[in-house]
Amino acid sequence: SFAVMTIMSVLIISTTTSPSAFAEVSEATENSVNANSGVSTTLFEIVDPETKEVKYSEETVFIYEEDNYSFVHPDFEIRRVDGLEYIHKDGQWMVNETLRNTGIRSIPKNSEKLKDFSKDGRDFKRISSKRAPDQFRGKIPASKIFDIRETNTNSQIVELVKKSVTDKPHQASADFTVIEGLLTEMLIEASIEFPGREPHLVRIRKTFTEHEKSQNIYAPEVESVTQQRDVESLCPKKLDQCVYSEEIKILEELEERRPGLCEKSPRKALSRLEMMSWIEKHSECLMDAGEKAAADAFMRIVITRARFGL
Incomplete structure (x- = not known):
């Protein structure tokens, strides 16, 4: 939402972690894993740090290649099954192996690694408001983010984020949304450098949905x-x-x-x-x-x- 994006644009510095906030996010994360939720990873937006211009928004599929950007407006869903990627278009699933460089994925399996991804987190605090009563923020190790199977995509942009934060364990911050004791969304923010360009602020959103529902899709041969x-x-x-x-x-x-x-x-x-x-x-x-x-x-x-x- 706009409110979350606005909050994310201002870094809040803290040297302590709220035990209650950390415990609530950790418990909600474990609950989401045990609930066998579906997980999707979406490149949320790219922001020019100087002009604050949004180079990308979630309304477009983003493709980054060498020194250029291109955009394709999606009205389809993408999932990966047994090594093949499918798009859901016009009421049917179709294989599409040309989407490997896009910044959007939906993978219908869960990962036990989600249970301890926030184990080494710090600076956890509640940032709730009347509009979003269950919002938290904390810093989490990059290795925990990218060890999660669902974020292991082929997206070039995600790989750039991964490379940027791997050597800086606490550079990545995240907003967490907890609803009825379940982690439903995690908005990860990191500053990365594109080849030959100034650093840009990148936000990747992970959404946990369809709790307690089967995540299988019926794809054609x-x-x-x-x-x-x-x-x-x-x-x-x-x-x-x-x-x-x-x-x-x-x-x-x-x-x-x-x-x-x-x-x-x-x-x-x-x-x-x-x-x-x-x-x-x-x-x-x-x-x-x-x-x-x-x-x-x-x-x-x-x-x-x-x-x-x-």
């Missing part, structure tokens, strides 16, 4: 997923089977009306970073030409193909 992806990849040949057929029609109409308006495709094979840059410039070209509908259609195609790994 890989073979059936492959067949579905084959159908999606046939968009240019079988327009009636394409999930973005209307968008293609808009672009085709533009080409008939204003042929050669913007460069239709790269003139050479591009790296992923170069392709991201080309996509951005192509969209800007369409917008500058007053073709907003075409620009929007183009970006919807790009985002859809990214989701399905096409």
